[in-house]
Amino acid sequence: xxxxxxxxxxxxxxxxxxxxxxxxxxxxxxxxxxxxxxxxxxxxxxxxxxxxxxxxxxxxxxxxxxxxxxxxxxxxxxxxxxxxxxxxxxxxxxxxxxxxxxxxxxxxxxxxxxxxxxxxxxxxxxxxxxxxxxxxxxxxxxxxxxxxxxxxxxxxxxxxxxxxxxxxxxxxxxxxxxxxxxxxxxxxxxxxxxxxxxxxxxxx
Amino acid sequence: xxxxxxxxxxxxxxxxxxxxxxxxxxxxxxxxxxxxxxxxxxxxxxxxxxxxxxxxxxxxxxxxxxxxxxxxxxxxxxxxxxxxxxxxxxxxxxxxxxxxxxxxxxxxxxxxxxxxxxxxxxxxxxxxxxxxxxxxxxxxxxxxxxxxxxxxxxxxxxxxxxxxxxxxxxxxxxxxxxxxxxxxxxxxxxxxxxxxxxxxxxxx
Amino acid sequence: xxxxxxxxxxxxxxxxxxxxxxxxxxxxxxxxxxxxxxxxxxxxxxxxxxxxxxxxxxxxxxxxxxxxxxxxxxxxxxxxxxxxxxxxxxxxxxxxxxxxxxxxxxxxxxxxxxxxxxxxxxxxxxxxxxxxxxxxxxxxxxxxxxxxxxxxxxxxxxxxxxxxxxxxxxxxxxxxxxxxxxxxxxxxxxxxxxxxxxxxxxxx
Numbered sequence: 001x002x003x004x005x006x007x008x009x010x011x012x013x014x015x016x017x018x019x020x021x022x023x024x025x026x027x028x029x030x031x032x033x034x035x036x037x038x039x040x041x042x043x044x045x046x047x048x049x050x051x052x053x054x055x056x057x058x059x060x061x062x063x064x065x066x067x068x069x070x071x072x073x074x075x076x077x078x079x080x081x082x083x084x085x086x087x088x089x090x091x092x093x094x095x096x097x098x099x100x101x102x103x104x105x106x107x108x109x110x111x112x113x114x115x116x117x118x119x120x121x122x123x124x125x126x127x128x129x130x131x132x133x134x135x136x137x138x139x140x141x142x143x144x145x146x147x148x149x150x151x152x153x154x155x156x157x158x159x160x161x162x163x164x165x166x167x168x169x170x171x172x173x174x175x176x177x178x179x180x181x182x183x184x185x186x187x188x189x190x191x192x193x194x195x196x197x198x199x200x201x202x203x204x
Numbered sequence: 205x206x207x208x209x210x211x212x213x214x215x216x217x218x219x220x221x222x223x224x225x226x227x228x229x230x231x232x233x234x235x236x237x238x239x240x241x242x243x244x245x246x247x248x249x250x251x252x253x254x255x256x257x258x259x260x261x262x263x264x265x266x267x268x269x270x271x272x273x274x275x276x277x278x279x280x281x282x283x284x285x286x287x288x289x290x291x292x293x294x295x296x297x298x299x300x301x302x303x304x305x306x307x308x309x310x311x312x313x314x315x316x317x318x319x320x321x322x323x324x325x326x327x328x329x330x331x332x333x334x335x336x337x338x339x340x341x342x343x344x345x346x347x348x349x350x351x352x353x354x355x356x357x358x359x360x361x362x363x364x365x366x367x368x369x370x371x372x373x374x375x376x377x378x379x380x381x382x383x384x385x386x387x388x389x390x391x392x393x394x395x396x397x398x399x400x401x402x403x404x405x406x407x408x
Numbered sequence: 409x410x411x412x413x414x415x416x417x418x419x420x421x422x423x424x425x426x427x428x429x430x431x432x433x434x435x436x437x438x439x440x441x442x443x444x445x446x447x448x449x450x451x452x453x454x455x456x457x458x459x460x461x462x463x464x465x466x467x468x469x470x471x472x473x474x475x476x477x478x479x480x481x482x483x484x485x486x487x488x489x490x491x492x493x494x495x496x497x498x499x500x501x502x503x504x505x506x507x508x509x510x511x512x513x514x515x516x517x518x519x520x521x522x523x524x525x526x527x528x529x530x531x532x533x534x535x536x537x538x539x540x541x542x543x544x545x546x547x548x549x550x551x552x553x554x555x556x557x558x559x560x561x562x563x564x565x566x567x568x569x570x571x572x573x574x575x576x577x578x579x580x581x582x583x584x585x586x587x588x589x590x591x592x593x594x595x596x597x598x599x600x601x602x603x604x605x606x607x608x609x610x611x612x
Contacts, residue, residue, distance in 0.1 A: 023553075024608055024609050026553075027554075027555070027607040027609065027610060028553060028554065028555065028607060028608065029554075029555040029604065029605035029606060029607055029608060030605050030608055031552070031558075031559075031560050031561055031605060032552065032553040032554060032555070033608055035552055035553060035560065036553070046459075050254060050458060051250075051261055051264060052260075052264070053259045053260065055461045056460075056461065057459055060459060060460070060522065060526060063522065063523050063525065063526045066525065066526065066529055067525060076608060077608045080608045080609045081608065081609040083609075114264065114267065115267050117267065117270065117271060118264060118267045118270065121270055137553055139549070141343070144235070144236065144239055145227075145230075145232060145236045145239060145240070145341055146232065146233075146236060147231070147232065147233040147236070150235075151235075152235050152239065153235055196233065197233035197234050197235060198233060199231040199232060199233055200228055200232065200233065200234055200237055200280060200281045200284045200285065201228050201231065201284045201285040201287075202231060254458060255454075255465055255468060256464075256468070257463045257464065318468065318471065319471050321471065321474065321475060322468060322471045322474065325474055345547070346545075348439070348440065348443055349431075349434075349436060349440040349443060349444070349545055350436065350437075350440060351435070351436065351437040351440070354439075355439075356439050356443065357439055400437065401437035401438050401439060402437060403435040403436060403437055404432055404436065404437060404438055404441055404484060404485045404488045404489065405432050405435065405488045405489040405491075406435060407433065407434055407435030
């Protein structure tokens with residue numbers, strides 16, 4: 001699958017920015033900010049690589065990835081204090097990072113020969129695990145586990161669109177662009193109109 | 205070691221049911237319920253496979269496992285609201301899942317050529333890690349880490365029984381059935397009569 | 409790289425002692441104490457081995473390591489109740505364990521052919537992840553993620569000293585001893601004089 005490497009590149013940058021914003025809200029120092037950015041940017045892809053037995057890990061085979069994350073954390077150390085409310089800034093990099101990492105997880109799984117259901121599932125894991133780690137470190141209940149605007153569902157839907165278009169023998173570019181757009185727009189719409197599934201029963 | 209595959213199959217089903225019950229108590233939606241069931245059913249075996257370098261991971265090599273877990277989560281979405289108190293239902297699937305995954309961890313470790321102590325330890329890790337993950341996600345202090353009815357100890361004891369019977373050249377069926385029965389009965393007895401170790405010192 | 413094996417040996421012992429002290433403060437039983445000691449002593453090196461694709465895992469290839477940790481947990485079950493305040497005892501084994509595991513992470517990464525930045529980073533991960541796991545299990549916010557006396561930074565600095573001396577073709581003994589001393593002394597000084605980075609912005 002071509003294009004997955006440049007997509008991953010952008011995914012790392014965008015996810016590191018998301019991680020840096022997330023950590024800044026918690027009053028962390030530059031080391032904590034780097035650690036959160038590292039976990040968010042590499043958590044999902046690391047699970048993907050371990051689960052699919054891909055070696056070397058993507059951030060070990062591309063040693064400039066961690067350097068980019070370090071650079072972003074250092075820049076954040078200078079600019080964050082000049083930024084007002086961070087919360088509204090979180091939505092967009094989260095959605096884009098989730099989409100791009102989700103596509104890489106789906107694509108590499110297909111490359112490894114899994115069926116479509118597993119490929120979509122690995123897309124969801126790759127796309128969401130970094131964010132889950134970030135939430136856990138920052139002591140928030142991860143969105144994945146509470147009724148809130150659809151999150152993992154958006155990646156799952158876009159992964160199936162991507163897989164379906166590949167199976168229809170459409171070009172990789174079209175399949176990736178459409179799948180990615182579905183994830184991002186679905187997620188933005190879910191947040192805007194507060195789409196969510198109901199709790200399967202009231203907590204008591 | 206024959207029989208480990210069908211044992212794992214049942215372990216996945218039972219653990220997914222446990223995960224679904226655990227998540228339903230927290231008022232999660234169907235995606236959260238699936239995520240918890242997935243973590244509980246695959247957490248321990250995934251660690252086992254990564255630690256023993258077994259590829260592909262058992263739920264990637266058996267792609268119907270995640271589908272079964274998804275099916276259980278969807279069914280749970282319909283039936284959970286008709287169930288009264290969930291807490292009393294948790295005990296049995298937890299004990300059975302822990303026992304069956306514990307046996308697979310021990311068996312695959314012996315197959316990989318570890319000594320008996322490591323095999324028993326990998327049984328404990330495989331049998332308990334899913335439940336630990338489930339507790340962590342649901343924001344409970346995992347039973348593994350607090351003085352409460354014996355938990356990991358039950359798997360450890362049953363694993364040694366299983367290993368000992370194999371070394372005495374008893375048949376696999378007998379060794380597995382006895383080891384599994386020891387874990388389940390030991391755990392049920394520990395809960396019923398509140399068997400626990402004392403804290404090694406008072407917290408201050 | 410010679411010497412990394414004996415260094416790892418001492419790192420396991422020291423980290424297990426740290427884990428046991430950490431767990432004793434929480435009023436855990438002997439099983440919980442063993443589980444925490446296990447996580448602290450093997451968490452960092454396990455990530456290192458998984459990330460660098462080293463097999464078998466160091467505590468599976470050296471099956472006496474988990475037995476040593478079990479022995480330490482059992483001894484702790486007898487002696488901990490006779491110890492007064494534990495907190496002041498935590499500093500030293502934490503610093504030494506972090507230093508020694510940090511050196512092994514850096515050394516094995518260089519052996520695997522990574523560049524110096526990745527080697528230092530893997531040193532930090534190997535040196536700190538066990539402690540992070542211990543903090544998470546004991547429900548404390550890990551020092552890694554809050555402005556507090558420098559922690560990961562000390563390993564990072566010492567790892568670079570070690571790498572630099574190797575690249576200057578100084579002997580392994582000198583490089584390891586100097587790098588380790590830098591980490592330990594830097595950490596002790598950071599705690600004594602409360603050296604820390606500022607939060608990159610106030611939490612709001």
